Amino acid sequence: MLSLHEASSKQSDKSKPNLPPGVFGLRALPYVSKLAKDPIGFFQLMHERFGKTALFGIRQIPFHIISQPEDVRRVLQENSQNYHKGIFYRELGRILGKGLLNSEGEFWKKQRKLIQPSFHRQRISEFVEIMAEETNKTLLNWKGQSNLEISKEMMRLTFAIVGKTLFRTEVESYASRIEASLKVALEITTKRITRLFPMPFSWPTPENRKLRKALKDMHSVVEELIAERKKNPSNDLISMLLEVKDEETGETMSETQVRDEAITLLLAGHETTANALSWAFYLLSQHPDVWEKVRNEAVNVLGDRTPGLEDIQKLAFTRKVVDETLRMYPPAWVIERTAMGDDVVGGYDLPRGTNVSICIFNIHRDPEFWEKPNEFDPDRFDEDRSADRPKYAYIPFGGGPRICIGNIFALTEATLVIALIAKAYKFELVPKHPVVMEPLVTLRPKHGIRFNIVST
Ligand code: HEM
CATH class of the missing domain: 1.10.630.10 (Cytochrome P450)
Incomplete structure (x- = not known):
């Protein structure tokens, strides 16, 4: 599985995965406070700064944000068996x-x-x-x-x-x-x-x-x-x-x-x-x-x-x-998944263990x-x-x-x-x-x- 540190928006080395542009590690901290205060605004900001496919990472957890209908189709339909419910559901699981x-x-x-x-x-x-x-x-x-x-x-x-x-x-x-x-x-x-x-x-x-x-x-x-x-x-x-x-x-x-x-x-x-x-x-x-x-x-x-x-x-x-x-x-307003195996979505690599966020509100x-x-x-x-x-x-x-x-x-x-x-x-x-x-x-x-x- 990829570590976040390997992720880069400018991939030159062919052996490295081709990840979408985005922000992670310490650079992601200002975005974390935006996410906590205004989650929809956070997704809009990611879209404005990095485009319709963006990577965001905190605490070594990568989030791949997708907004193109074809990419959503890939995750929810075509390759749906590769994606399990995301991290929100661990908490909800106590009730459900x-x-x-x-x-x-x-x-x-x-x-x-x-x-x-x-x-x-x-x-x-x-x-x-x-x-x-x-x-x-x-x-x-x-x-x-x-x-x-x-x-x-x-x-x-x-x-x-x-x-x-x-x-x-x-x-x-x-x-x-x-x-x-x-x-x-x-x-x-x-x-x-x-x-x-x-x-x-x-x-x-x-x-x-x-x-x-x-x-x-x-x-x-x-x-x-x-x-x-x-x-x-x-x-x-x-x-x-x-x-x-x-x-x-x-x-x-x-x-x-x-x-x-x-x-x-x-x-x-x-x-x-x-x-x-x-x-x-x-x-x-x-x-x-x-x-x-x-x-x-x-x-x-x-x-x-x-x-x-x-x-x-x-x-x-x-x-x-x-x-x-x-x-x-x-x-x-948002759907979350976690990738069980490697995939390619919208031309970018989506490695196993990545969380996928689909912000329905923005789409x-x-x-x-x-x-x-x-x-x-x-x-x-x-x-x-x-x-x-x-x-x-x-x-x-x-x-x-x-x-x-x-x-x-x-x-x-x-x-x-x-x-x-x-x-x-x-x-x-x-x-x-x-x-x-x-x-x-x-x-x-x-x-x-x-x-x-x-x-x-
Ligand atoms: C306007 C009302 C509703 C909205 C917007 C809505 C939205 C959704 C969405 C987006 C999902 C998919 C979640 C995901 O893929 O992660 C879902 C799943 C589900 N919904 Fe609804 N829902 C609504 C009403 C209902 C009602 C009335 C029921 C039952 C009486 C219901 C029962 C379920 C169940 C059991 C699932 C899980 C299905 C599965 O995974 O097989 N929902 N809903």
Whole structure:
């Protein structure tokens, strides 16, 4: 494996690897503080200084930053088996165990095959009812309220939706217990990920003890629930995971594995969609004409009926609003991988052990692929305007075999929630409320987003 000291932007010796231009060792220190304070700004700076492929190295750990769609395709699709989940996932692994987001190789492949059918269109159509029911409950709660913090509201709503699809109504109390411990675990893990030198987890610091307790509580609630579902199967995702059998071997999932998958789906399935919805309402509040179009479409398509999956396909303009929001504010704003073997990407050597960073945020705002990239323009997703765009220039759900398993679930949910809310209300941003991006594990609004509700 290469050491960082071997890396050079001006390679003359043929025996030395051809690495991209970049910065490492002591020279990287000023960039480290930029990375800690403003991670998106860091990726933009690397792009400006060194181009679309750049090398960055701290503490002997090389990061190869790629932004060209063809290079992204190489890593996520063509040679995906060479790339495992990156260093962030080591921390997240404490919460996710060996769940789908965090597993690798043959084990991941087997799990993906077992879980995939739970996300087929036909299953999603069963979940639409839950999505609509939970959104309507939220709308009722908002009656008479002003100064609403939308990201909290959306977190609550998307958690209720994914919680119900996993656990169904009779076990609502379990969901609220998991929500509390998951929140603590996620907050501490996020802090650990963003610290340059996190305390070893084995040290009995107050924070580590709090994290241990949250993980234990979360595991015991989900395990209780699994035991209950084994006795009384329902039509929820947990029961599906318990029943599902490998076609070839007839093998079922162990209870610990069902637990890890359930926690993974709960986590991956609510925070990302909540952020997407919060940013969508922010953008809509800044573009009242677009809000009006969304509202009119919702009134025409949905009327006062309970919506079904076939209605979602007719909400074509709202769907473009979702797509454009995911372009401008991709909730999973960066993808990380580690190379298991040597590779060549974009003409540069990418040696084994290198970390690969794919900054989705920057790719989605690259003027080479997006006209006026900082402008909100849902119609850019019209077929005739999208035809020439490389597939890997738009990757809100990642790509290749590890593409988000919940992408149709999320797109259906976001389209429906926006339509139902826009039909009932209009929001105005609370004057002077600062709307600032906070790119942590997901891209959140740092101070939340506050709206006054105006009934339509
Ligand atoms: C707008 C909402 C969402 C966004 C932007 C999003 C984004 C992503 C991305 C980018 C990945 C790939 C990560 C990587 O390659 O490192 C991913 C994977 C995943 N997502 Fe989502 N996601 C969303 C919603 C959901 C939902 C609703 C669920 C489940 C109910 C879900 C479950 C998962 C799982 C289990 C994986 C891992 C798949 C695998 O590795 O096989 N996501 N998501």
